Amino acid sequence: MVSRFCWPLITVLGLVGLAPGLLGAQEEGGEPALWQTARELRDQALEGTEAYALVRSLTVEVGPRSAGSAGDKAAVRWGQAKFQGMGFDAVRLEPVMVPHWERRREEGAIVAPYPQPMHLCALGGSVATPPEGVEAEVVRVDSLDALEALDPAGVAGKIVFIDVGKMERTPAGSGYGPAVQPRGRGAALAAPLGAVAVLIRSAGSDTNRTPHTGAMRYADGVKKIPAAALSNPDADLLAAQLDGATAEAPVRFRLLLDTVNHPEEESHNVIAEIHGRENPEEVVLIGCHLDSWDLGTGAIDDGAGCAIAMEVGRRIAALPQRPRRTVRVVLFANEEFGLSGARAYGEAHADQLALHRGAVEADLGAGRVYAFRSRVGDAQLPTVQAIAALLQPLGIDYQGNDAGGGADLRPLRQAERPVFDLRQDATYYFDWHHTANDTLDKIEPAAMDQNVAAHAVLVWVAAEVAEGF
Amino acid sequence: MVSRFCWPLITVLGLVGLAPGLLGAQEEGGEPALWQTARELRDQALEGTEAYALVRSLTVEVGPRSAGSAGDKAAVRWGQAKFQGMGFDAVRLEPVMVPHWERRREEGAIVAPYPQPMHLCALGGSVATPPEGVEAEVVRVDSLDALEALDPAGVAGKIVFIDVGKMERTPAGSGYGPAVQPRGRGAALAAPLGAVAVLIRSAGSDTNRTPHTGAMRYADGVKKIPAAALSNPDADLLAAQLDGATAEAPVRFRLLLDTVNHPEEESHNVIAEIHGRENPEEVVLIGCHLDSWDLGTGAIDDGAGCAIAMEVGRRIAALPQRPRRTVRVVLFANEEFGLSGARAYGEAHADQLALHRGAVEADLGAGRVYAFRSRVGDAQLPTVQAIAALLQPLGIDYQGNDAGGGADLRPLRQAERPVFDLRQDATYYFDWHHTANDTLDKIEPAAMDQNVAAHAVLVWVAAEVAEGF
Numbered sequence: 001m002v003s004r005f006c007w008p009l010i011t012v013l014g015l016v017g018l019a020p021g022l023l024g025a026q027e028e029g030g031e032p033a034l035w036q037t038a039r040e041l042r043d044q045a046l047e048g049t050e051a052y053a054l055v056r057s058l059t060v061e062v063g064p065r066s067a068g069s070a071g072d073k074a075a076v077r078w079g080q081a082k083f084q085g086m087g088f089d090a091v092r093l094e095p096v097m098v099p100h101w102e103r104r105r106e107e108g109a110i111v112a113p114y115p116q117p118m119h120l121c122a123l124g125g126s127v128a129t130p131p132e133g134v135e136a137e138v139v140r141v142d143s144l145d146a147l148e149a150l151d152p153a154g155v156a157g158k159i160v161f162i163d164v165g166k167m168e169r170t171p172a173g174s175g176y177g178p179a180v181q182p183r184g185r186g187a188a189l190a191a192p193l194g195a196v197a198v199l200i201r202s203a204g205s206d207t208n209r210t211p212h213t214g215a216m217r218y219a220d221g222v223k224k225i226p227a228a229a230l231s232n233p234d235a236d237l238l239a240a241q242l243d244g245a246t247a248e249a250p251v252r253f254r255l256l257l258d259t260v261n262h263p264e265e266e267s268h269n270v271i272a273e274i275h276g277r278e279n280p281e282e283v284v285l286i287g288c289h290l291d292s293w294d295l296g297t298g299a300i301d302d303g304a305g306c307a308i309a310m311e312v313g314r315r316i317a318a319l320p321q322r323p324r325r326t327v328r329v330v331l332f333a334n335e336e337f338g339l340s341g342a343r344a345y346g347e348a349h350a351d352q353l354a355l356h357r358g359a360v361e362a363d364l365g366a367g368r369v370y371a372f373r374s375r376v377g378d379a380q381l382p383t384v385q386a387i388a389a390l391l392q393p394l395g396i397d398y399q400g401n402d403a404g405g406g407a408d409l410r411p412l413r414q415a416e417r418p419v420f421d422l423r424q425d426a427t428y429y430f431d432w433h434h435t436a437n438d439t440l441d442k443i444e445p446a447a448m449d450q451n452v453a454a455h456a457v458l459v460w461v462a463a464e465v466a467e468g469f
Numbered sequence: 470m471v472s473r474f475c476w477p478l479i480t481v482l483g484l485v486g487l488a489p490g491l492l493g494a495q496e497e498g499g500e501p502a503l504w505q506t507a508r509e510l511r512d513q514a515l516e517g518t519e520a521y522a523l524v525r526s527l528t529v530e531v532g533p534r535s536a537g538s539a540g541d542k543a544a545v546r547w548g549q550a551k552f553q554g555m556g557f558d559a560v561r562l563e564p565v566m567v568p569h570w571e572r573r574r575e576e577g578a579i580v581a582p583y584p585q586p587m588h589l590c591a592l593g594g595s596v597a598t599p600p601e602g603v604e605a606e607v608v609r610v611d612s613l614d615a616l617e618a619l620d621p622a623g624v625a626g627k628i629v630f631i632d633v634g635k636m637e638r639t640p641a642g643s644g645y646g647p648a649v650q651p652r653g654r655g656a657a658l659a660a661p662l663g664a665v666a667v668l669i670r671s672a673g674s675d676t677n678r679t680p681h682t683g684a685m686r687y688a689d690g691v692k693k694i695p696a697a698a699l700s701n702p703d704a705d706l707l708a709a710q711l712d713g714a715t716a717e718a719p720v721r722f723r724l725l726l727d728t729v730n731h732p733e734e735e736s737h738n739v740i741a742e743i744h745g746r747e748n749p750e751e752v753v754l755i756g757c758h759l760d761s762w763d764l765g766t767g768a769i770d771d772g773a774g775c776a777i778a779m780e781v782g783r784r785i786a787a788l789p790q791r792p793r794r795t796v797r798v799v800l801f802a803n804e805e806f807g808l809s810g811a812r813a814y815g816e817a818h819a820d821q822l823a824l825h826r827g828a829v830e831a832d833l834g835a836g837r838v839y840a841f842r843s844r845v846g847d848a849q850l851p852t853v854q855a856i857a858a859l860l861q862p863l864g865i866d867y868q869g870n871d872a873g874g875g876a877d878l879r880p881l882r883q884a885e886r887p888v889f890d891l892r893q894d895a896t897y898y899f900d901w902h903h904t905a906n907d908t909l910d911k912i913e914p915a916a917m918d919q920n921v922a923a924h925a926v927l928v929w930v931a932a933e934v935a936e937g938f
Contacts, residue, residue, distance in 0.1 A: 064586070240529040439678065
């Protein structure tokens with residue numbers, strides 16, 4: 001059902017305002033109020049919303065909330081309680097089994113030739129080292145390809161340092177893809193060569209000694225070796241010592257990780273609904289993920305997204321009339337460590353997926369939205385165009401009909417349901433992402449309001465327009 | 470001997486180049502080559518120096534080097550070895566007794582109402598907590614005055630949190646003075662009121678969870694209580710929980726510091742000299758401090774300053790002829806924790822202080838120099854003016870005859886000797902100052918070259934001009 005659309009045309013139309021014919025088409029459907037309400041939702045949000053207060057509350061009163069932790073449970077209680085005071089028609093918890101990996105202690109140091117302490121963190125899911133740690137010579141590679149090409153004789157018993165270089169900083173976050181590869185696969189590729197541990201350069205665009213964690217994966221049948229990320233300055237320092245190393249004076253590293261893989265825990269997708277007045281069985285979904293990594297307070301990843309989604313729901317619930325379709329706000333469990341919340345949602349709502357008439361997830365921080373993408377059928381493109389025109393005064397450009405949807409929307413993408421992207425400016429997102437620095441002070445309240453304005457327009461129109469997505 | 474001078478006049482003269490009459494006066498002294506060499510030193514430095522390589526070497530091969538530590542000793546060896554390859558006429562170590570305080574472990578957490586781990590560091594010199602830590606209710610004040618005004622009945626047994634607000638970020642670093650007061654005096658003021666520990670907001674302009682350490686002082690006869698600095702995001706978080714606290718649900722904090730005050734150690738001022746060809750007993754000093762705090766690798770504080778000073782000396786030593794006066798490069802021991810290197814220098818050279826004919830210290834990071842100040846007698850102001858004219862193409866403005874000199878120049882200031890400031894742009898300096906983030910990546914090589922250019926002009930002219938400072 002999805003096709004590409006000529007987005008420059010939409011941009012041009014956006015510049016001249018709502019295309020009269022298209023708006024007229026909506027008006028013939030008897031919905032002049034639809035667009036007026038959309039404008040009001042947009043403009044009133046810019047005057048100030050509760051979104052910043054919500055993410056402040058979550059980060060101050062809950063803080064770190066990695067899957068399966070006490071914080072995870074506290075976050076579920078927090079979400080449920082907040083929803084219950086917001087005027088929704090239904091609030092419920094849907095169970096999700098989540099992994100429960102715990103970071104207890106992590107230390108590292110260059111031992112030779114020039115001893116220096118290192119700032120590093122275990123990657124999410126890493127096994128522990130022996131209690132006394134591992135100490136070994138360091139072998140450096142600059143890519144996973146180079147790692148795979150190494151002679152095992154030169155790797156056996158050593159620590160592999162995968163340094164693909166510092167992540168590039170861009171508004172779209174486009175440097176993340178290349179930078180993050182070693183995190184997921186490094187240990188699985190190094191272990192068969194006989195490596196005793198893997199170090200990576202953090203997948204982050206900052207210069208802080210706050211290393212970036214994130215999920216890693218082991219491969220079936222391959223030995224599990226410990227894996228940790230060095231902060232960028234520490235990776236630089238290790239690289240500099242390696243630059244000067246010789247066969248006689250190699251670089252040696254000591255790594256100690258104490259981590260625990262506990263049994264799975266029950267968590268929950270936290271869901272609130274505004275029941276549709278005409279087609280309650282049809283669902284427009286706005287989502288985020290409620291879990292965070294353990295190092296920060298999860299302000300930008302993804303407290304901000306949850307605050308945006310919740311506030312959009314609250315504002316639509318406060319309108320004098322319910323929208324045509326059901327609006328469902330979903331705070332997904334465990335996005336970070338395996339997407340089990342998304343999977344559980346897909347399974348619990350398998351027979352309802354076809355009734356999803358649009359979905360968006362806010363999960364790229366708290367920067368202003370600057371781009372809008374859709375993934376809808378051709379017949380719905382005029383409506384997309386009308387939404388794009390409403391978003392343009394917010395500084396948002398329509399960029400085409402190739403939206404990816406957020407990670408938690410994967411079940412809906414797989415079911416070929418319509419999804420949207422409201423791309424946030426991620427220029428600094430990957431400075432703080434998955435680090436201790438993911439804290440409230442990184443969020444500008446006015447940018448949260450702009451996010452609410454943009455998401456409210458999209459969700460409202462999708463839920464109210466006569467011929468939905 | 471020091472007086473104020475009309476600096477706007479100098480600025481105007483600077484704009485039209487070297488005032489011919491003044492330059493003529495120098496030429497009558499037979500020194501046309503003086504100014505030509507000064508220009509060459511300046512311009513050649515801009516083409517590239519060894520300064521960045523020096524600070525890279527120091528941070529990679531030594532790293533943290535707080536007074537009395539193994540790193541301190543390694544740094545002294547490093548400085549001596551580097552100097553010996555640089556063409557100086559003499560290299561020597563002058564003994565300095567330094568304190569030896571060691572940080573071993575530091576942990577903190579908000580225990581109630583919303584438990585969250587905190588990023589904090591012990592202040593330099595702080596005593597340890599009991600091994601199990603201290604846990605107590607938090608009392609907040611927003612100034613030292615407010616602390617002194619507290620009723621002891623409300624403080625006894627509690628942890629005092631002194632939050633004077635986040636340090637303002639300015640090019641001159643002017644926010645530091647107000648922000649740093651609680652660090653030095655907080656514990657001494659809180660202890661008599663019965664407090665069990667003191668927490669301060671870091672004196673730093675950043676938003677990183679990298680707390681800022683620095684020296685604190687106890688008062689004679691007053692109980693020594695532990696003192697730690699929270700990073701700015703952690704101070705924000707604690708403040709936010711305090712904002713919502715009630716008498717029934719107060720904020721409780723757990724602090725554990727393991728620190729050790731070892732016996733004094735011997736360290737050294739590391740000194741290199743170019744012997745003056747005509748007045749070797751007269752000294753022009755360029756200094757820095759070789760010690761750093763323990764958390765970072767001491768790149769900007771003060772590895773950069775040492776690299777600048779050493780490279781300036783190396784370049785002057787490489788000239789075809791020795792300057793008229795002796796140029797002395799001094800890498801001072803222990804600036805950070807009591808200025809014992811400066812004191813030892815003043816004592817060792819007490820009978821020579823009057824022969825110091827100019828001194829400058831580079832100790833405000835690695836930013837470009839943007840301002841020049843002098844502190845000389847009126848008769849020397851024309852020479853200052855000529856130097857200012859040479860510095861102006863580097864983007865450096867003369868700002869008056871009220872230079873402060875660096876902290877290690879205090880004995881020379883007290884002896885009313887001429888001192889100079891080449892003020893570096895400190896816009897970001899206090900983001901990283903005294904934190905783990907004080908690392909090499911914060912330094913731009915070209916800015917180091919500009920620093921060398923500026924300092925070389927000043928030191929060369931002071932050492933060569935016929936009528937010295």
